[in-house]
Amino acid sequence: xxxxxxxxxxxxxxxxxxxxxxxxxxxxxxxxxxxxxxxxxxxxxxxxxxxxxxxxxxxxxxxxxxxxxxxxxxxxxxxxxxxxxxxxxxxxxxxxxxxxxxxxxxxxxxxxxxxxxxxxxxxxxxxxxxxxxxxxxxxxxxxxxxxxxxxxxxxxxxxxxxxxxxxxxxxxxxxxxxxxxxxxxxxxxxxxxxxxxxxxxxxxxxxxxxxxxxxxxxxxxxxxxxxxxxxxxxxxxxxxxxxxxxxxxxxxxxxxxxxxxxxxxxxxxxxxxxxxxxxxxxxxxxxxxxxxxxxxxxxxxxxxxxxxxxxxxxxxxxxxxxxxxxxxx
Numbered sequence: 376x377x378x379x380x381x382x383x384x385x386x387x388x389x390x391x392x393x394x395x396x397x398x399x400x401x402x403x404x405x406x407x408x409x410x411x412x413x414x415x416x417x418x419x420x421x422x423x424x425x426x427x428x429x430x431x432x433x434x435x436x437x438x439x440x441x442x443x444x445x446x447x448x449x450x451x452x453x454x455x456x457x458x459x460x461x462x463x464x465x466x467x468x469x470x471x472x473x474x475x476x477x478x479x480x481x482x483x484x485x486x487x488x489x490x491x492x493x494x495x496x497x498x499x500x501x502x503x504x505x506x507x508x509x510x511x512x513x514x515x516x517x518x519x520x521x522x523x524x525x526x527x528x529x530x531x532x533x534x535x536x537x538x539x540x541x542x543x544x545x546x547x548x549x550x551x552x553x554x555x556x557x558x559x560x561x562x563x564x565x566x567x568x569x570x571x572x573x574x575x576x577x578x579x580x581x582x583x584x585x586x587x588x589x590x591x592x593x594x595x596x597x598x599x600x601x602x603x604x605x606x607x608x609x610x611x612x613x614x615x616x617x618x619x620x621x622x623x624x625x626x627x628x629x630x631x632x633x634x635x636x637x638x639x640x641x642x643x644x645x646x647x648x649x650x651x652x653x654x655x656x657x658x659x660x661x662x663x664x665x666x667x668x669x670x671x672x673x674x675x676x677x678x679x680x681x682x683x684x685x686x687x688x689x690x691x692x693x694x695x696x697x698x699x700x701x702x703x704x
Contacts, residue, residue: 383423389413390423422548425507426526495519496536499653499676501630509543510550515569515630516652516675537569539580539631553589557611560585560600567627574612578627579603586611635673642667642685642702654678660694660703 393410396402414421494514496502502514506522508529514520518536522529527547531540533554542550544563552559554570557577564582568575577586585600586609601617603609606624611617626636637645643665646657652675659665667689673681682693682700694701 383419386417386419386423387427390420390427393424394427428507492522492524493520494522498651506543508545508548511541513539513541513631515539533568533570535570537567537630539565539567539628541565542582556589558587558589560587566603573614574610576608576610577603578608578622579605580624580628581605629672630675633675635675637669637671637673640669641665642669645669645681646702649673649675649678649681652676652678655695655698655700657682658699658701660701664689664691664702664704 393413396406397410414424494502494504494512496514496516496518498517500516504512504514506512507524510529512520512531515537518538519534520536520538521532521534523532524530529545529548529550531550531552533552540550540552540561542561542563542565546562550561552561552568554568554575557575559566559568559577561582561584564584565580566582566584567578567580569578577584582605584603586603587600588611601609601619603619606621607619608622608627609617609619623636623638626638629636635645635648637648643659646659650656654676655678657678667685669685671684673684679700682702685691686693686702692703694703
């Protein structure tokens with residue numbers, strides 16, 4: 376459990392009380408106005424309220440308390456088993472506030488330990504999630520990540536796929552994304568992280584990030600962090616030195632618009648990219664075609680159109696076999 380000063384405990388108590396007031400049937404505009412004034416008075420108030428809100432959402436019975444309107448869970452008396460009684464609304468809200476105080480007062484350690492919020496997408500699916508602090512995460516196709524917000528740091532682990540992060544600024548609570556053997560540290564910025572079989576690609580759209588390589592046997596960084604500036608991309612692979620370049624931001628963010636942009640790209644790489652999004656799978660029937668160069672903008676949800684366009688441009692044919700589109704001479 377984390378130690379909390381008397382002032383922090385007082386603020387936590389106030390936050391818990393506000394949660395209880397918001398659940399009350401007596402809530403009115405004046406209540407909301409008073410809450411806003413309390414939040415604006417001190418940044419610590421907002422953090423405590425965020426913490427209390429997150430805990431309230433996962434406390435056992437919290438949903439039932441809210442669903443019962445003013446109140447409270449239905450209980451069965453021991454003296455008369457056949458009878459049910461509904462405690463008073465004030466009793467239920469007081470209990471909710473006490474539960475919050477117990478959890479928050481203990482640093483939420485016993486309750487939130489091991490809990491993390493996860494998001495994922497299937498092949499061809501995309502999703503946008505907005506977190507409690509206002510950070511937005513856009514998940515590309517076939518992506519999985521886990522979120523673990525702590526009191527002094529916001530952590531995300533990208534297990535596979537690609538995601539774009541628009542981070543809500545908070546200098547006292549840095550935002551750290553771990554992908555493979557790299558960590559990306561930001562405060563308030565916008566960037567994309569892609570985890571591939573060979574390594575990690577980080578594209579910085581806005582702001583600044585620091586990228587560290589994680590040691591295999593210890594969490595400390597092996598080298599000094601790599602600092603990226605807006606418009607730069609770092610490609611880190613297991614079998615080559617890290618590379619920093621300046622890609623087209625239109626191409627880097629094209630997947631947010633359902634597109635893939637290729638500029639003099641080998642056909643093999645373009646096919647691999649389009650196959651990430653599902654639909655009929657494209658295959659190259661002749662290995663000698665893999666080096667053909669591809670340029671253009673293509674819809675990520677229409678592999679058949681891509682195969683047809685490539686065949687028409689280079690005098691090739693498309694053979695369909697079940698769910699596979701084979702490009703052949």
